[in-house]
Amino acid sequence: MFKKLPIVLTSEQLLDRAFKKTKKIQIIDRNALYRKKKTIIAKTESFSNFVVTTLENYVKFFPSIDNLPMFYQDIIEIKINKDKLKKSLGAVDWAKKTSQMIYTKQSKMLRKTQKIDILKQKQKEIYGRITSVVKQIKKELDVLADAQNIMRDLPVLYDIPTIVIAGYPNVGKSSLMRCLSKAKPKIAQYPFTTKEIHVGHIDIKEKHLTKRFQIVDTPGLLDRPFSKRNEIELQAIAALKNLADVIVFILDPSETCGYTLSDQNNLCFQLKKMFNKSNFIIVENKTDINYVESKNLKISCETKKGIKELTDQIFSFLK
Ligand SMILES: Nc1nc2c(ncn2[C@@H]2O[C@H](COP(=O)(O)OP(=O)(O)OP(=O)(O)O)[C@@H](O)[C@H]2O)c(=O)[nH]1
Numbered sequence: 394m395f396k397k398l399p400i401v402l403t404s405e406q407l408l409d410r411a412f413k414k415t416k417k418i419q420i421i422d423r424n425a426l427y428r429k430k431k432t433i434i435a436k437t438e439s440f441s442n443f444v445v446t447t448l449e450n451y452v453k454f455f456p457s458i459d460n461l462p463m464f465y466q467d468i469i470e471i472k473i474n475k476d477k478l479k480k481s482l483g484a485v486d487w488a489k490k491t492s493q494m495i496y497t498k499q500s501k502m503l504r505k506t507q508k509i510d511i512l513k514q515k516q517k518e519i520y521g522r523i524t525s526v527v528k529q530i531k532k533e534l535d536v537l538a539d540a541q542n543i544m545r546d547l548p549v550l551y552d553i554p555t556i557v558i559a560g561y562p563n564v565g566k567s568s569l570m571r572c573l574s575k576a577k578p579k580i581a582q583y584p585f586t587t588k589e590i591h592v593g594h595i596d597i598k599e600k601h602l603t604k605r606f607q608i609v610d611t612p613g614l615l616d617r618p619f620s621k622r623n624e625i626e627l628q629a630i631a632a633l634k635n636l637a638d639v640i641v642f643i644l645d646p647s648e649t650c651g652y653t654l655s656d657q658n659n660l661c662f663q664l665k666k667m668f669n670k671s672n673f674i675i676v677e678n679k680t681d682i683n684y685v686e687s688k689n690l691k692i693s694c695e696t697k698k699g700i701k702e703l704t705d706q707i708f709s710f711l712k
């Protein structure tokens with residue numbers, strides 16, 4: 394989705410490249426004065442143009458944040474902060490315009506002057522003023538570079554029926570994702586293995602038609618107020634809020650996940666209340682090692698017991 398964003402240079406790298414480009418410029422003219430004058434003008438133009446077009450591309454190719462689907466907006470808010478990003482884009486745009494203005498104003502003087510020392514003086518002034526503008530947006534360029542790295546790694550999402558898997562850490566969410574789709578999220582016996590949203594797909598063949606569904610693995614959530622949630626948990630909330638047609642909430646009654654069933658049930662209750670517009674399925678995993686009497690659907694990602702029943706239930710909601 395955001396793979397084509399341009400690579401954002403730091404202010405030092407940007408200036409370095411702009412200066413390096415000028416080094417190669419040498420205009421040929423038999424007249425020594427013209428040769429020197431044209432070379433100075435060409436170098437100054439190249440320097441200014443490089444700075445202006447690079448900054449312009451950053452602003453131009455950045456997606457309009459307010460027009461992005463809400464899930465992406467929420468993730469940007471969690472990981473970067475939307476206002477900070479918008480302000481940084483604004484500052485980069487200001488630097489582009491200011492650099493352009495400096496060059497346009499001063500280049501007229503360059504062209505009029507015939508004296509080499511004055512030409513050199515003017516060139517120095519242009520370099521100096523544009524360099525100072527670029528240095529002023531050092532932090533903002535760093536914000537754009539961070540944003541761009543984060544956005545490039547965001548999963549591609551489609552507007553198709555979506556199942557979101559949620560629950561406490563270590564209960565088997567990624568294991569279930571592997572059982573239900575071809576996606577291969579990392580599985581490990583410690584909490585918070587999953588730190589980002591992962592997306593997989595399920596293709597269901599119906600006569601001659603293949604229907605595609607999206608399945609989302611989320612990081613683990615703890616039973617605590619929204620204001621206390623960390624960046625990793627907030628991503629799970631963003632997926633539940635913006636993507637889920639069906640929520641599969643996993644409980645681990647064996648408590649080998651490291652959390653009590655009572656805490657897990659509390660979270661389940663909270664999420665069911667919070668996302669009452671989505672279909673909610675509660676499943677108990679790891680029934681190969683522990684079995685408790687309850688009305689919930691029972692599965693084991695290890696033995697695959699109950700996976701078929703769960704799939705049937707999910708699709709009864711999605712059809
Ligand atoms: N015995 C048994 N172990 C399971 C089952 N499902 C998952 N596990 C184990 O539970 C541990 C956690 O599994 P994950 O799939 O990584 O759990 P998760 O909920 O994605 O964990 P986080 O990403 O950390 O929130 C791993 O050691 C799995 O092998 C199951 O049905 N039975």
Ligand SMILES: [Mg+2]
Nearest residue numbers: 566567586587
């Ligand atoms: Mg996981």
